[in-house]
Amino acid sequence: MTMTYLQAVSQISLQEPLCEKWFETPVVPAAAYNESQDPDYKGFFAPMVARRMGKLLKRAVATALDLQKRTDLENLDGIIIGTGLGCISNTEKFMNDMLDNGEENMSPTYFMQSTHNTIASQIALFLKCHGYNSTYSQRGISFESALFDAFLQMKLGELHKVIVGGHDEMTPAYFEMLGKVGWWKTGDISENVLRQANSEGSLSGSCSINMLLSDSRDDQSLCEIKEVRLFTQRTTAELKDELSILLKQNNLTLNDLDVIVCGFSGSRDNDAVYHHFLEEIEFKKAVAWYKHLFGEGFCSAAFGLYAAANILKKNMLPPHLLYQNPSAQDIRHILVYNHFKNKEHSFILLSKC
Numbered sequence: 001m002t003m004t005y006l007q008a009v010s011q012i013s014l015q016e017p018l019c020e021k022w023f024e025t026p027v028v029p030a031a032a033y034n035e036s037q038d039p040d041y042k043g044f045f046a047p048m049v050a051r052r053m054g055k056l057l058k059r060a061v062a063t064a065l066d067l068q069k070r071t072d073l074e075n076l077d078g079i080i081i082g083t084g085l086g087c088i089s090n091t092e093k094f095m096n097d098m099l100d101n102g103e104e105n106m107s108p109t110y111f112m113q114s115t116h117n118t119i120a121s122q123i124a125l126f127l128k129c130h131g132y133n134s135t136y137s138q139r140g141i142s143f144e145s146a147l148f149d150a151f152l153q154m155k156l157g158e159l160h161k162v163i164v165g166g167h168d169e170m171t172p173a174y175f176e177m178l179g180k181v182g183w184w185k186t187g188d189i190s191e192n193v194l195r196q197a198n199s200e201g202s203l204s205g206s207c208s209i210n211m212l213l214s215d216s217r218d219d220q221s222l223c224e225i226k227e228v229r230l231f232t233q234r235t236t237a238e239l240k241d242e243l244s245i246l247l248k249q250n251n252l253t254l255n256d257l258d259v260i261v262c263g264f265s266g267s268r269d270n271d272a273v274y275h276h277f278l279e280e281i282e283f284k285k286a287v288a289w290y291k292h293l294f295g296e297g298f299c300s301a302a303f304g305l306y307a308a309a310n311i312l313k314k315n316m317l318p319p320h321l322l323y324q325n326p327s328a329q330d331i332r333h334i335l336v337y338n339h340f341k342n343k344e345h346s347f348i349l350l351s352k353c
Helices: 047-051 055-070 088-100 108-114 118-127 139-155 172-179 191-196 236-249 268-281 301-314
Strands: 005-012 078-082 132-136 161-168 207-214 223-232 259-262 286-288 322-324 333-340 344-351
Touching (some): 005 301, 055 088, 055 118, 078 118, 088 108, 088 172, 118 161, 132 139, 139 333, 139 344, 161 301, 207 301, 223 236, 223 301, 236 268, 259 268, 259 301, 286 301
Parallel strands (some): 078 132, 078 161, 259 286, 259 333
Antiparallel strands (some): 005 223, 161 207, 223 344, 286 322, 333 344
16 A cells, blocks of 8 residues: 655744754744744845745745755656635735725736636646645644645555645734634733633734655655545544544554644634543543644644654653653654644644654
8 A cells, every 4th residue: 555654844934944943942022912923035036026026925835946956856646736815915915905095006926926726836846746736725724634645645655755734824913803702812922822822812923834745755754644635524533533433453452652743822612622532532542732832823733743753753851842751762653643623633643753
């Protein structure tokens, strides 16, 4: 059967961009509103090209080009992207332009860059990849939907090497709008407060992350992706049953899981779902988290996979990623579990190469 390996990851986020320094010395967000740390784009784009690109497009293409520098992207079969709202800053500019100019003499650039699938198409143009190209916009499971597509296509032998990405951005106007419905924390946002999750709201985050998946492993491979499962409208008991089925089909038991990575964000209702699940399956081993470092967003689950892959590759669970229970030793299998509004759920099972 065809295997799926995670070969490399490149990210631009709240953490130092295009590197893994966050794994040992993370940047701790100081406020609920956060934007990404942008790298110097001079090494990726000519000035004239950069001026015509919005922030998220530059980030998405730069992470893809960074993958190209660090890995073998020859014979790339496809590009599959997940995004909740696409290039929202360009959408805002287009809408403001429309209001200011009475719906006349509109700039086509803002319109073209406001469409969700422009991210995947721009990456394809820069990488000269003429293969499979798709974009998923499925709210909080946008990234997992893209990953699920890639995983299935690789299992069927349709794709052998593919880039999977998650891309969303944060703007002041978007932050203010979602703040009105309680998405963000107010006041103290220290790690202690997030762990207690006594109130609604979390930290905002921008997400631009690209991953290279391949059906061939080498010394650089981070981990094997064993399974990707998506569920809708499941109770905690039903999720326990789904996990049992997933593990059994991969000749594993719950005891074989060394770490479960969950999307704890400090928001009371969000975190309660994870606590109920962990209690239901009676999991006593290490539980990890990541949104306190990368923030919350429609594609933030990509950073859960990213964190888990680094834990497996380095065989180490650093203290700032440990949420509860004793830290793990000799890490071989990790489950990444995320949910969105307790309606859509995802399991990603990873194993050491």
